[in-house]
Every structure is written in C-alpha cells, then in structure tokens.
Amino acid sequence: MSKTLSNILTVFKVAKVIAKVAYILTIIGAVGCLIGALVSPMLYDFMPELSEDLDISWLYSAYISGTVACIGATVLLILSEKYFKNVLNAGTPFTFEGAKECFRLGIASLIISVAVSIISGIAVGVALLLSGIESLDSDFSMSVSLSSGLFYIFLSMIFKYGAELQKDADDKAAQDEQEFQIENL
Numbered sequence: 001m002s003k004t005l006s007n008i009l010t011v012f013k014v015a016k017v018i019a020k021v022a023y024i025l026t027i028i029g030a031v032g033c034l035i036g037a038l039v040s041p042m043l044y045d046f047m048p049e050l051s052e053d054l055d056i057s058w059l060y061s062a063y064i065s066g067t068v069a070c071i072g073a074t075v076l077l078i079l080s081e082k083y084f085k086n087v088l089n090a091g092t093p094f095t096f097e098g099a100k101e102c103f104r105l106g107i108a109s110l111i112i113s114v115a116v117s118i119i120s121g122i123a124v125g126v127a128l129l130l131s132g133i134e135s136l137d138s139d140f141s142m143s144v145s146l147s148s149g150l151f152y153i154f155l156s157m158i159f160k161y162g163a164e165l166q167k168d169a170d171d172k173a174a175q176d177e178q179e180f181q182i183e184n185l
Helices: 003-046 049-053 056-090 096-131 143-183
Strands: none
Touching (some): 003 056, 056 143
8 A cells, every 4th residue: 555545544534533523513512402492491481681682583593503504514424424434444535436425425515505504594584583683693504514515526526537547557457467468378
C-alpha cells in the first residue's frame, strides 16, 4: 500500500470516528429539543416573567426546527459512517461501488438539507401566525449540509475516475501477463 493511500485511509478512519461522535451528539440534541418542548409550558407556570419576553409558539417552532435539523443530521451521519466503513473495508475509496455510494450520499445530503429547511420554515411560519409576531430574526438554513452534499458529489467523480484508472492499469497488467505467457510457451 502506498503512503498516500495509507494517509487517505487514515483520514477516512478519523472521519468515521467523528461521524460516530457527531451522530451521538445529534441524537442528544434531538432529545434535548423534545424535552425543551415538553418543559416549556411548565416554565411559563413557574416563571411568569418569561411569558413577557418569549412567545410559546416561537419556542415550539425553535424546538421543532431543532429536532428536525438534528434528525436530518443524524440520518446524514449514519449514512456517512456507513460509507466511511465501506471504504475502509474495501481498502480504497477508488472503487466503482464506493464512488456510487459517495454520489448517493451527496444526493441524500442535498435532499435532507432542503427538506429540513422547508420543514423548519413551515414551523416558523406557523409560529408567526399563532403568535402574531410579524417576523423572527432566525436562520434555519442548512447551507453546511448543502455544501457537503455538493462536495460528496464532486468527490464521487474523482473516486470514479480513480477506479477507472485502476481498472485500466489492471487490464493492461493482465494483458501484458497474458502476452508474456504466450511468448514463453
């Protein structure tokens, strides 16, 4: 194994660990948002001064948006960890199957990013309607997820090209070996 491939696989090992840790943290985040949604009405009863500054429908929209974002991130991290694991098992990212999986991961990232933004926007819209607030200064975009989706798609093209080069080299080596055996008969 070349030093460069070894370094690439080390990056994939680190990415797999980071994906696993982030996956656990996003689950904790989703549970935290759900607990916040359940506890908020009780806080209003115990601390009436909160109701002067915060509208409960705005809080619920934030909890819903946070939960949806965490669930979307969890799904992406599960898919990412699976991809990293498959690359490590293959011993290289330069396989046709690996490139295809990387491409699918990019598409999934784009779809989940858009879905999370739409659902969060709907939650905020409902909160605005229910609360009578004219606007909220909040950003529920998933631009990081969009960027990572495009990056995965770009990487998949590089990995597919690498797989094509490897296949061509393997075919050439097999042809040379066959010619050598014919000459030595």
